[in-house]
Amino acid sequence: MKILIVGSGGREHALAWSFKRRNQDRTIFCADGNAGISNLAECVDISPDDIEGLAEFAANEKIDLTFVGGETSLALGIVDRFEQAGLQIIGPTQSAARLESSKAFAKDFMEKHRIPTAAYANCSSAEEAITRLESGEFGDEETPVVVKADGLAAGKGVVVAVDRKEAIAAVNALFEGHLVSKSAVGSLVLEECLFGKEVSLIMFSDGKNFALMPPTRDHKRIGEGDTGDNTGGMGTVTDSSLLSKEQTKEIADSIIRPTLEGAAADGFPVTGILFLGLMMTEDGPKVLEYNVRFGDPETQAILVNLETDLAEICDAMLQGSLDRLVINWKEGSSACVILAAENYPKTPRKGDRINGLEEASASENVVVFHSGTAMDSDGYVVTAGGRVLGVTAVASNLSNSLHRAYKAANKISWEGMYFRRDIGK
Numbered sequence: 001m002k003i004l005i006v007g008s009g010g011r012e013h014a015l016a017w018s019f020k021r022r023n024q025d026r027t028i029f030c031a032d033g034n035a036g037i038s039n040l041a042e043c044v045d046i047s048p049d050d051i052e053g054l055a056e057f058a059a060n061e062k063i064d065l066t067f068v069g070g071e072t073s074l075a076l077g078i079v080d081r082f083e084q085a086g087l088q089i090i091g092p093t094q095s096a097a098r099l100e101s102s103k104a105f106a107k108d109f110m111e112k113h114r115i116p117t118a119a120y121a122n123c124s125s126a127e128e129a130i131t132r133l134e135s136g137e138f139g140d141e142e143t144p145v146v147v148k149a150d151g152l153a154a155g156k157g158v159v160v161a162v163d164r165k166e167a168i169a170a171v172n173a174l175f176e177g178h179l180v181s182k183s184a185v186g187s188l189v190l191e192e193c194l195f196g197k198e199v200s201l202i203m204f205s206d207g208k209n210f211a212l213m214p215p216t217r218d219h220k221r222i223g224e225g226d227t228g229d230n231t232g233g234m235g236t237v238t239d240s241s242l243l244s245k246e247q248t249k250e251i252a253d254s255i256i257r258p259t260l261e262g263a264a265a266d267g268f269p270v271t272g273i274l275f276l277g278l279m280m281t282e283d284g285p286k287v288l289e290y291n292v293r294f295g296d297p298e299t300q301a302i303l304v305n306l307e308t309d310l311a312e313i314c315d316a317m318l319q320g321s322l323d324r325l326v327i328n329w330k331e332g333s334s335a336c337v338i339l340a341a342e343n344y345p346k347t348p349r350k351g352d353r354i355n356g357l358e359e360a361s362a363s364e365n366v367v368v369f370h371s372g373t374a375m376d377s378d379g380y381v382v383t384a385g386g387r388v389l390g391v392t393a394v395a396s397n398l399s400n401s402l403h404r405a406y407k408a409a410n411k412i413s414w415e416g417m418y419f420r421r422d423i424g425k
């Protein structure tokens with residue numbers, strides 16, 4: 001079997017590892033990969049944005065299955081293009097990907113299908129947003145409000161403003177292109193600020209049936225105690241205690257089924273991976289965001305728990321028979337701690353040689369997934385991105401998995417290496 005993975009980060013390394021784990025004979029290609037992925041797969045120099053190049057490669061190589069890691073390729077319509085060419089691919093179509101690629105679209109969709117989410121207003125200019133803020137519909141001057149760029153912004157397009165003044169400053173900064181590129185800010189969404197515990201729930205979907213993965217919690221801020229700038233994610237844990245059985249049932253009934261049924265009724269069934277960013281409020285679970293792909297580093301922590309062959313799950317998603325497949329997960333917990341380069345998430349320092357990788361990887365029940373790494377001309381693994389490695393461990397409970405991950409992380413070093421010591425706390 002030949003599999004193509006699209007992307008180059010820790011998520012894609014975990015996907016390659018998972019496909020290979022149950023069957024070493026599979027040939028994996030990754031576009032465009034990293035130093036860790038190159039140990040499992042043949043890395044091909046095609047950018048995840050180059051949809052035509054990827055389709056051509058998949059057809060020429062007779063790829064049996066393509067798995068898309070990130071949102072950019074999905075928003076560009078890679079799934080539509082592959083399906084037109086009769087190539088098997090896991091992911092949503094471009095229209096279904098709008099649930100992630102346009103926050104305004106997602107909010108209108110949730111309102112239409114009565115899916116619990118924060119009260120909102122879609123605004124197409126700074127004047128309109130400021131008028132709506134000053135009207136008092138989002139509370140008085142002291143009330144926190146959330147300001148979000150409509151388009152894809154890699155986590156940088158959201159400002160949780162503590163009061164109206166900060167919200168207005170965020171509106172201006174977004175429209176002036178100070179926070180994210182102007183193309184991500186054709187319009188913006190104002191949202192009521194929700195309070196509660198955040199949890200992410202990711203599932204496989206065949207458009208009709210879904211299969212939940214273990215619930216996860218991500219730590220998005222760079223600093224300990226959830227302080228400082230937002231990042232792509234500094235660490236994730238999976239643990240059954242993150243959601244009770246009752247909460248999971250409520251989410252399935254009030255959010256997941258209406259989402260899958262609503263999307264199918266609107267003509268864009270959501271297939272592949274559906275990721276719910278949730279706030280567990282006093283009034284029940286509410287959707288903060290939809291993603292239509294695996295998270296990074298959620299994937300690393302989730303896939304180390306997967307007992308069933310990922311290729312078998314992909315097959316069930318393509319056949320629409322997820323309801324007939326039993327998916328097995330390890331009992332217990334997992335943790336992924338991200339080791340980042342100096343100055344991440346601003347302009348990370350690159351090109352430093354990484355020490356201790358082999359010792360860390362040899363630790364029991366630990367897998368070190370590569371995010372931003374490359375091989376230098378002498379064959380050493382060097383840093384090549386902001387998030388560099390995801391040290392991932394499984395154990396029978398959360399504190400043991402964290403202990404294992406940190407023990408392995410402490411064996412790794414490079415000039416300027418940084419990681420949070422409070423993941424899972």
Ligand code: AMP
Binds near residue numbers: 193
């Ligand atoms: P998003 O990309 O929409 O998930 O937003 C990024 C982060 O901003 C979330 O993980 C939350 O921590 C925070 N956030 C987003 N929307 C809200 C909201 N309505 N109320 C409170 N916090 C929010």
Ligand code: GLY
Binds near residue numbers: 291294295296
């Ligand atoms: N870790 C959050 C994301 O992948 O969107």
